[in-house]
Amino acid sequence: MFGTHYRIERKSIALAVTIMIVASIGGLIEIAPLFTIDDTVESDPSMRVYTPLELAGRNIYMREGCYACHSQMVRTLQDEVERYGPYSLAVESKYDHPMLWGSKRTGPDLARLGGKYSDQWHTAHLKNPRDVVPQSIMPRYKWLSESQLQTKHLGDDLRALRAVGVPYTDAMIENASDDAVAQASPDDDTAGLTKRYGDATQIRSFDGDKATVSEMDALVAYLQILGKLSDAAHQPPPPKE
Template structure:
């Protein structure tokens, strides 16, 4: 009863309640934050994760510009039902070069964290132009305007800005950004890979939309290149899966 009386006194006194709340939040914050200072990084080191190529980064910028993240998340939660539907749960390392990350807050459409290589590029093109042509029940709007030429005059500047926030693009990658973008988009996948393939391993070469060799690179080429790289950088056969919760 005595303890209850003191509790009532705290709840009815604004100053005491504020001080008590501050102390409680401070203790909770220390418990959460303090252990992080004892580890080198909160992101595990995973082989294969690399910065996006210039073409992929341009496609990612279009993904953000068009608001695709409003309906499609890029984070598979560590639950059995999610892993069975989408694949291996997402690793923190996979998002370390994402600015901003595309985890999303809901899924009107399916998660895209493992969409790379799941469909052919021409499937993505048809889906983006007219979603119901390949998914009859889709409520996704069409994006035929992505067939217009891609404006990438500032792609080197974009890579330089990303380097400021920690993405490890070197001076040569920034200087060659426009040439690398064109080389990836216009390369013949059946021929010897261009130098850009050595700089960005697991690179998908070629256009999304069949076109003449001298045709301009399109926004569709860039967006599909980005979609096709999602989930393909890490060899998950070499990752020990933790127990998944139902």
């Protein structure tokens, strides 16, 4: 076996042809399944899109490097399903650009975090993790409560996501800044927000301070929607034909 390998190495043309053959086999294995992706990836016509406030929170989540310590993908292992909930489906990341599946778990997986804890718990945890989880090594993010959320660019963010397939409408893009403020201001007029994003939209002061809309509001809103954009993972499997 090694003799054949050494002989091929001494002949440049034979080596180049062999490399092309091996690379072609590997490429075929990687590419062929993509031709059946429409049959293998789940669909969910009722799947929600991120609201501007939730999207702003996702951007803060990425900005602060949270994905470096937290994954967002429950694997199909029994212990993971028992700990975190139903394993993740591809459709649940349909509108994530970039996806944040990850593999590093210095902290727990967050794919099913939405609704698990109260807004007050999240706010306290982000301000000083040791106040609620004494053994935590997570950094403090207290300043998020003191930083006003910048909303001017959110329409551009939605427009960029629409260019890669996220179904944001013209009305959503035009009203993105106002909708972000409205979602964290329950005392204001939120009829337009719910009309654009649905009655299931979570509307409240996420950080407990109604006077301003902070980066803490946005991040908590994002954490509270994780795993709730789609119900596909909680549906029974379709009957076998």
